[in-house]
Amino acid sequence: MVKKKFIIVISICLVHFFSNNAQAVEPDEILNNQEQELRARDISKNIRCMVCQNQSIDESNAPLAKDLRILIREKIKDGKNNDEIYEFLTDRYGDFILLNPPFKLKTLVLWFFPFIFFGIGIFIIFFHNKKSKQD
């Protein structure tokens, strides 16, 4: 019985996790060209809402997020490519506006530390096991 409940709860969580339904795009913002709109949505999902900081502008209802969504759509209509749009935003707000930190010399530690620590962990476990076998 408990197990059944557990499975139900887990599946609800999983459905919510994968559905990713949260969005704040208002009808008047949506572009007529579906391809362009999809690109705008894609970019918006990678852009941090600077006001709320842990949401993307695609999910946020903050006024600044709305302004940025509209701005991105205008840039797309003007024929700007994705890189140009990301550059426009990071020039003004810094790398922090990207939800994924870019791969740079400055962020190298950020990207590699997990692997280094994983390596250290493996080494310690291996070392420890070997030692206890000897004992």
Place this chain on the structure above:
Amino acid sequence: MKKQLLIIPFILFLFILLTFFYLLAIERNPSELPSNLLDKKIPKFETESLLKNERFISSKEFGKEKILVNFFATWCQPCRVEHAYIKRFSKENGIRIIGINYKDNPKKAVEWLRGLGNPYSDVPVDKDGRIAIDWGVYGIPETFVINSNGIIKYRHIGPITKKIYKKINLLIKDIE
């Protein structure tokens, strides 16, 4: 020898603990972000002026003297709170202050300045918030210190408090 190696994790742990404690102890606001525009030229803009009959053209205004730029709006409560300090800057320091009126109702803004006093030498209007985006503004009030070469030397996010007032005051005297 191998026993001695076991002390390494403890040293590492202590190091991490100290780092975290240091970050907790020092005064900082992690949600406050450094400006990407620091030590760069101000973004150019051209817009209408709230109080004057001529257009505001940034290239005509900046680059001659030190200027304080303050983003404000009548709907922003902290802007009202910091207004006393903005006035002090203009009175005590004599620095030129440009107040960018962010996404506001022009009528209300004029009344607001009439009621609280106007420390701004000019009030360019940022009707749709695009000027603010060019400045990397994400929450008003925000205040920028610009040197006489038109370069951004400091940015403060949030209302100006007594402490920030003193800090900016010293900075204004320090820069060219």
